[in-house]
Amino acid sequence: MTARELWEARLAALATRARTALAAAQSVQELEELRVHLLGRKGELTLTLRELGQLAADERPAAGALANRVRAEVEQSLEERGQEIRARDLEQRLEAEAVDVTLPGRRPPRGHPHPLVLVRQEMEAIFASLGFAVAEGPEVESEWYNFEALNIPADHPAREMQDSFYVEGHPGADEPRGQLLLRTHTSPVQIRGMLAQQRALPVRIIAAGRVYRRDDDATHSPMFHQVEGLLVDRGVSFAHLKGILAEFARRLWGPRAAIRLRPSYFPFTEPSAEVDVWCVFCQGKGCRTCKGSGWIEILGAGMVHPSVLLAGGYDPEEVSGLAFGVGVERVAMLRYQIEDIRLLYEGDLRFLEQF
Numbered sequence: 305m306t307a308r309e310l311w312e313a314r315l316a317a318l319a320t321r322a323r324t325a326l327a328a329a330q331s332v333q334e335l336e337e338l339r340v341h342l343l344g345r346k347g348e349l350t351l352t353l354r355e356l357g358q359l360a361a362d363e364r365p366a367a368g369a370l371a372n373r374v375r376a377e378v379e380q381s382l383e384e385r386g387q388e389i390r391a392r393d394l395e396q397r398l399e400a401e402a403v404d405v406t407l408p409g410r411r412p413p414r415g416h417p418h419p420l421v422l423v424r425q426e427m428e429a430i431f432a433s434l435g436f437a438v439a440e441g442p443e444v445e446s447e448w449y450n451f452e453a454l455n456i457p458a459d460h461p462a463r464e465m466q467d468s469f470y471v472e473g474h475p476g477a478d479e480p481r482g483q484l485l486l487r488t489h490t491s492p493v494q495i496r497g498m499l500a501q502q503r504a505l506p507v508r509i510i511a512a513g514r515v516y517r518r519d520d521d522a523t524h525s526p527m528f529h530q531v532e533g534l535l536v537d538r539g540v541s542f543a544h545l546k547g548i549l550a551e552f553a554r555r556l557w558g559p560r561a562a563i564r565l566r567p568s569y570f571p572f573t574e575p576s577a578e579v580d581v582w583c584v585f586c587q588g589k590g591c592r593t594c595k596g597s598g599w600i601e602i603l604g605a606g607m608v609h610p611s612v613l614l615a616g617g618y619d620p621e622e623v624s625g626l627a628f629g630v631g632v633e634r635v636a637m638l639r640y641q642i643e644d645i646r647l648l649y650e651g652d653l654r655f656l657e658q659f
């Protein structure tokens with residue numbers, strides 16, 4: 305075999321290997337590696353072609369022509385295989401990203417009112433049907449509305465009981481004296497409601513909203529909600545109070561929900577009562593929720609104290625009033641059998657989605 309025949313045989317073998325390898329390549333990256341391996345500066349084909357210079361001068365033209373054909377063939381194969389692979393990749397990507405417009409749509413999750421809102425709305429609806437109008441007041445109150453006007457003077461022990469959050473600053477010039485605080489109950493709305501009516505009768509309002517006290521455990525929260533009612537008119541009696549609350553309990557817990565009143569003390573009512581509702585969980589037999597008594601305390605109530613009527617601009621010799629306050633959390637916990645009050649504020653959807 306002459307040197308040229310030997311060289312041509314090596315070139316032919318290389319061309320065959322290159323053809324096979326190119327046909328088997330599956331990715332753009334694989335092709336690029338092959339290109340470098342064959343045609344790079346130290347590529348197999350490049351080095352083989354360089355040996356052309358070692359052949360005899362008269363053999364070079366024919367050998368050179370062959371070399372050019374092989375090189376052109378490899379370059380063309382690289383190009384063609386590259387196009388095939390890119391076309392296939394594009395098709396696969398289009399297929400993967402295709403949108404099936406016949407699939408049913410996915411709806412965004414739909415919210416609903418918080419259990420505290422549900423219970424508050426229900427209570428407001430009950431009292432609205434009894435003729436009460438919804439009234440509102442500010443959450444940042446002056447001490448006068450929150451305490452003094454409700455017959456709780458500065459040295460009164462109830463001021464301690466309702467340990468308060470005080471706020472920097474002072475009420476506006478047109479407001480009665482005292483520091484600002486986060487209201488500890490919705491009762492200031494009673495005073496505001498009476499003053500707004502300027503002695504007109506009757507006063508029949510319901511106030512719902514947030515109140516704040518320094519408390520934080522499984523059954524108390526530093527912020528909670530009250531629904532408060534006030535009725536002032538000529539001849540309002542304790543019988544009216546009992547009738548309204550009995551009707552409220554029946555509407556909330558069903559026709560068998562009896563109430564009982566226990567004497568109690570609040571500075572702003574006289575006489576005052578704590579009101580229990582017949583335990584709907586055990587039908588009065590005694591259970592964990594009612595601590596075995598068959599009764600559950602749900603609210604505080606009483607006849608409006610004469611000093612409070614005076615603060616609201618009414619003459620206690622002419623009119624009388626009844627008032628009551630319900631804890632919204634308490635009712636929600638009983639209604640939905642929630643044991644820890646903090647669940648109502650944590651915003652955990654696993655909990656809230658149950659309602």
Ligand SMILES: [Zn+2]
Nearest residue numbers: 583586591594
């Ligand atoms: Zn019970």
